[in-house]
Amino acid sequence: MPSAKSPARRVSTYKIVQAILGILFAGYLVWRLYVVFIGSPAYGPDTWARFLIAGVVLGSVYALIAIGYTLVYGILRMINFAHGDIMMIGAFGGYFVFEAFKAIPVPTLADPKMTFLDANPILSVVAAFVVGASVAALGGYFLEKIAYRPLRGAPRLVPLISAIGASIFLENAAQLLFGTQRRDYSNPAILTRGNGWNLPIGGTTVILPYTGVLTVAVSVLLMLGLYLLVMRTRLGRSMRAVAENKQVASLMGIDVDGVISRTFIISGALAGAAGVMWGIHLGIVYYYVGFLPGIKAFTAAVLGGIGSVPGAMLGGLFLGLVESLGPGILGMSYQLADVIAFGILVLVLIFRPTGIVGEVLTEEKV
């Protein structure tokens, strides 16, 4: 049967090309690793340690945002394009909490200029996370209600375009409300960026910043909480059921719309917390702050296999590491870190669209 044979052969040529390209990439990577670490090391171990710390911190932020993409994709099979902007809303929420607390004077004998922010750093940080996550959750809720819910069941392009529109709207509304300037996140004094423990590595000391440790700790806590929520609670069970099959889930007495709403609230809250972390650790917030992290977190979600929560966590961490270690290993300038991240996105989607730990999707789904 020649007609049946030809498509089969085409697939196999593609597989061969894939394999050759894969081997080439792997070979190049091994060669670069050899050059960088053994052949002619460009950086000492202290620099690599710094890259590693930055990568892990960044990765834990990406992971939180990526979970939001994955949750929504798992349930609705749509890319919530405005997710990065939900993160921006959260970042602004935390920013305003810090600014408000900074404006409250709490004079003490030792320091008459003491502010509430510096006097109660733990309370301030908790408040910032709570407020940031809440406003972002609210944003996620209304986003779903206004821009996505009426489009349920429409062709796939329609909600995606609506999401792009919502993203543009949110970014520009934030620009009009808060102005175009980049604002410095005013952390409590103890969390000043650059403060940290000194680790002696390779003859010099490497700073392990407090903000970074806080970011990773909160991120791990939230991910644990999410895992318990999805695996152990009634809501989590209905979320999984809806992701599996909406129709059957609704026959089992699950309020599908309610579950979808709550999924958006949860993913919004996680993105909001990520936004506050972004502000505390990297120190800058402005209307466009969510765009790039949003796209990269999507990359991370795809990398880990979209629809899978542990995959998103792994993917986020991996992407953070790639972004901080990649330019060093490949011998590129740091300007091109984003190019490497996007390059990985393209490569993953070409070679393994189901991601690292992704479920095996049929071609129909991909």
Place this chain on the structure above:
Amino acid sequence: MKKQLRMALSAGVTFGIVTIFLFLIGFTGISGDLLADLFGNKNAAPFLGLTPQMINMIIFLALIGLWAGSYGSRKSKGQTDDPWAPALIGGLTAGLVHGILVGLLALLVGILNLNQVPINMYLAAVLPAAVKMFLLGGSPVQGAIFHLILFTLTGFLGGLLSRGIGRGSWRVRAVANWKNAWDRYNQKPFIKKMRGNPATRYVIYGVLVLLVFMVPLVAGQYWNYTIGTVCIYVLLGLGLNIVVGLAGLLDLGYVAFFAIGAYTMALLTAPAPQHLMWSFWIALPIGVVLAALTGLLLGAPVLRLRGDYLAIVTLGFGEIIRLLSTSDAMTSFSGGPKGVPSIAGPTIFGEPFNSGADFVYLIFLAAILIIFVTNRLQNSRVGRAWEAMREDETVSRAMGINTLTQKLLAFAIGAAFAGLGGALFASRNQFTGPEDFTFMVSVNVVAVVIVGGMGSIPGVIAGALVLKGLPEVLRELQDYRVMVFGALLVVMMLWRPAGIISSSRRKLEVEKDTGATESPKEGSEK
């Protein structure tokens, strides 16, 4: 009754939030200026201590109030009788809630402003002058009471109007009359004969084209520039229309091909950084071909993916091109962040052909060529294959269409059009740089296609005119343009997913699919 009150309450809260938002982004102030342009009373004498801008702002707010009232007094679903009292109570409630919310805002910003708190450090548009205008020059309490009364009153009036006018039987009668007149007009033998005759269509098109060709002669430098930009967006829109509208592949990195066309033109004809200085006419086809080749190269592996994934990969590719063009690594090759200046314009028989009007003609010609090509493609075997593929890939494969080849073809042709647009764009501006190729360009083009109507050529032209032309006319609204643009995308999807001028087939498809949302059939879409 209870349900009606709840609806009125939610209308009041929604409109209250919208009004507060409009104030916070400074739109209430701008609305005063806009209406002043409309009425021509910008420099009129103050009336009762109110400047013309304030009066205009009150008019604008009153309009919102009326809308809120009529929205709040709408009937709940399934309610057949339409008595006066609920409509009025609904309007009043909505107005009252609206007024209370806006009044509280006025009170708050007024007090903060009196205490010299620099609100505009955090909310950029809330300047002291804007607050003063919002309070009509009075104290915070006076301003708050004014807004409360204004919105309550207009809400009540809105309820009244919606009962009297919006739901009146006159609307049905007017529509029927209009329909009758239209039918009678169509029944006339002369009109019937003209309608059936294809020559009429060509005459109309000819006159239109002639009219369009007259425009650059009368328009000034600025308007020629704007017309050129709109036409380039028509080019890009038609190119993307093939990819998105016909073949159903969402490409969010369309700007990459635009950039390739522009950079090819720039590097081949500009004196720096490559010293080639070739002629425009040689560089133009090279740009087009290069863009098409890149489309093929990117498409070959990527087009096996579907829908959302394809969108994100193309987005990533677009960002890669932009980031590369900004980076230091490429500075010596393509000018880096500073871009490429003094790109050559076209010449005809040694004569320069690059004044504003000349360029508009060139772009017109390109647009007409592309419109012709697209039109022929759409009705060809290839075009039908694309549409079949968009509707159902599996079935089209079963019908013997090689989907991968067809997708690649669509992608490459779309890319070639973008390359042409880019080359013309760079040559017209005599400069190109990374700032011309942001993600927003891709989104703009997608919006042109979507808003205009996917798969429809007149739709794309209308989309380009609305999205790129209208903002130039409404220059006061420049700051709000992009935001409105985003909102427009969402509204279009909710309200008319097939676009302004939709192709008949696309319309059928979208309506069929969204019709299913009304029924409680969840999860039918995988």
